[in-house]
Each structure stands twice: as structure tokens, then as C-alpha cells.
Amino acid sequence: MEFGLTEEHRMFQKLGKDFSDREIEPIAEDIEKEGKIPPDMLGKLASVGLLGMTAPDKCGGLETGFLTYMLAVEQLHYTCTPCSWLMVSNEFAEVLVHAGTETQQAEFIPSLVEGQAIASVSFAGYSDETGHGKHDITCRQDNGHWVINGVRRLDVFGHLDGPAIILARADGDGPSAFVVSKTSPGYRTSEPLALLGLRGLEVVNVSLEDVRVPESHLLGGVGDGERVARLVASLSSIRQSIQAVACAQRALDEAVKYSKERTRRGVPIAAMQAVQWLLAETAMRLEPARWAAYEVGAAHDRGLDTRMEAAKVKLFAARTARDAANMAIQVHGCYGLTKDYRIERIYRQAKMFELTEGSSDQQRAVVADALLAV
Numbered sequence: 001m002e003f004g005l006t007e008e009h010r011m012f013q014k015l016g017k018d019f020s021d022r023e024i025e026p027i028a029e030d031i032e033k034e035g036k037i038p039p040d041m042l043g044k045l046a047s048v049g050l051l052g053m054t055a056p057d058k059c060g061g062l063e064t065g066f067l068t069y070m071l072a073v074e075q076l077h078y079t080c081t082p083c084s085w086l087m088v089s090n091e092f093a094e095v096l097v098h099a100g101t102e103t104q105q106a107e108f109i110p111s112l113v114e115g116q117a118i119a120s121v122s123f124a125g126y127s128d129e130t131g132h133g134k135h136d137i138t139c140r141q142d143n144g145h146w147v148i149n150g151v152r153r154l155d156v157f158g159h160l161d162g163p164a165i166i167l168a169r170a171d172g173d174g175p176s177a178f179v180v181s182k183t184s185p186g187y188r189t190s191e192p193l194a195l196l197g198l199r200g201l202e203v204v205n206v207s208l209e210d211v212r213v214p215e216s217h218l219l220g221g222v223g224d225g226e227r228v229a230r231l232v233a234s235l236s237s238i239r240q241s242i243q244a245v246a247c248a249q250r251a252l253d254e255a256v257k258y259s260k261e262r263t264r265r266g267v268p269i270a271a272m273q274a275v276q277w278l279l280a281e282t283a284m285r286l287e288p289a290r291w292a293a294y295e296v297g298a299a300h301d302r303g304l305d306t307r308m309e310a311a312k313v314k315l316f317a318a319r320t321a322r323d324a325a326n327m328a329i330q331v332h333g334c335y336g337l338t339k340d341y342r343i344e345r346i347y348r349q350a351k352m353f354e355l356t357e358g359s360s361d362q363q364r365a366v367v368a369d370a371l372l373a374v
Helices: 007-034 041-047 067-075 084-100 102-113 225-261 272-303 307-337 343-354 358-374
Strands: 137-142 145-156 162-171 175-181 187-189 203-214
Touching: 007 067, 007 175, 041 084, 041 272, 067 225, 067 272, 067 358, 084 102, 084 145, 084 162, 084 225, 145 162, 145 175, 162 225, 162 272, 175 225, 203 307, 225 272, 225 307, 225 343, 307 358
Parallel strands: 137 162
Antiparallel strands: 137 145, 145 203, 162 175, 187 203
């Protein structure tokens, strides 16, 4: 199909780039060293409208669409910092637009748009909560509330004020989805976990002990959780695919830069055919991944079911990021192993895309299930 970016798309793409260049790039190394995002970053994102891109106008949002959100995420993630994850509240808003009520939207979205709260997302995905793996979150009804117990692992921003989407199962029912306030009594978290890459991204384990959730916070109906989980998984896969593309682009740019600066016998190593081939191979893989991600985002905006396509593009983009980082560190040689060069950080980051929010094996299972469905 014919596909291109509109003037509005490019405007928000530039907004994301300008913000990233101004607010993130100068402190990227500090975030890596200190392992923490400055607390005022969320407010800065809100001030330029980047937290309300997918939110309805009635909730203070811009209603730009999911593809536009992706374009901004790509620019922020190019710095290879965890700051792009601060924008996941856009995905929460998108879920409530498709699966929530107007009352739920009015209750939870405005504070996210204003940067006063932040939604959380799980690195572990939702496979354990939809019947495909061990299920350890339960719920029961009690006097106008649902009482939730269990453990949710590897939650990004799970300890910060805001809403979370939790799936839980009652006896005899399929999983149900709930909007849970992270300040609810009984909602407890671990200390942030140390990560291989993306230092500064705070990830915690969550324990829910008799957390009482009003019946009005049920998403959809009882047993409707798998539908909600598939939407969440599709959106996160599309977003992670463009984050992986941004990671691959930064790896290529760092390799090109280094190859022009590094000399061997007085000649830049960029003149070596072996180096040129690594750069060309990376560039060849990068553009198909980028435009495939864009098109899946556009398909979601058109109201199409993107579950299989989102899984395919995340699988492809994750491999592209891994290979791009590997080839870029090869260009750097032994210097790529040192923290003096950015590629060391990019290399550690690139692996995460094959593991988080639905591993590559889980993406293959989603694609295979769709192919084999009768």
C-alpha cells in the first residue's frame, strides 16, 4: 500500500527530536552513571504535550493517534536512555479509549496527561495472566469491591503514583482486567532492580495483598481480561519495535562516526571494505524495520487488529537492534568494550528487546497461532 508521513506526523517527530536534543542528550551519561531519571523529566514531557498524545480531547489530550506517538518515542529513545518509557502513559490512555468507560477515562487520564502520575508497564508481559503460563494473581468479589492478591513481576515504574492494569482470575472464570491505583492499601513494591542495560529505568516487583478495587474499575466485563491483555501486548510490541529501531539507528550512527575518526596507518578505517560492509548491512536491515513499525502503528490507527503484525514487527526489530549493536561494536574493536564509547551502553541495551514485554519466543508463538488458526 502507499504509505507516508503527514505534516502533523513530522511536526511531532520534530517536537520529540527537539525535546530529546535539549533535555535528554546532555544528561544521558549522568542517567547511566547515577541510575536515575531526574524527577522533573515527567513534568517537562507534559509541558510540551508528549504525555497526552493518544488521550481524548475531553481529558486534556491531543488525539494525535498511535503512529504519531511512536514517532516521538523514536526520537526520545535515540538517546539510548530510559526516558522514552516515561511516555507509556499514552498507551494506558489508548487502552482506556478502546476498552474503558468514559468515567474511567475521566478519572485516570487527566493526571497522566499533566505529568502528575505515571502508568506502569510490565517487562514480563501478560503471558502468565492469560492462561498460557503459571497464574499467580487472583481476585474475588466482596461488598462492591474486587479483592486482589498475588505478585506481579518486573513492573516499570510500578512504585510510582498512578494507575496500573492488573489481570487477575477468579475461580471458574477467565482473567479479568482491573485499573488499580498504585497507592492502594496492600499494594507494595520491592526496591528497584539492577538491570543489564537501561540504567535509570526503575523496575520493581509488585505484591498485592488484599488490594480492594471498586467494581467500577473493572475493564470490560468479568472474564474479559484476555481481550484487554491482547490490546496491551499489541501496543507495547509496536512501541518496543520503534524503540528497537531507534537503538539500531544510534548504533549505526556511532559506528559511522567512529569509523571516520579512527585511523589505521594514517587512513580512516572507514576506507576498509570490511568496515563498509558492516555499515551497509546494518543500514540495509534498518529501514525495513522502521517502515514496518510505522505501518503497523498506522494500521492500529485505522482500527485494524494488529496482534499478529505487532508480534512480527517486534520480532524483526528486536533482531535488527541486536545485530546492529553487534556490528557497531565490531567496528569499534576492543575500544567498544570500554565505557569511553557510547556503543558499550547501546550494546547492553539492545539485548532487552528480545526479552521484554513478550520475548522473541512469545512473539513467534503469537504469529504461529495466527497462522495455524482455523
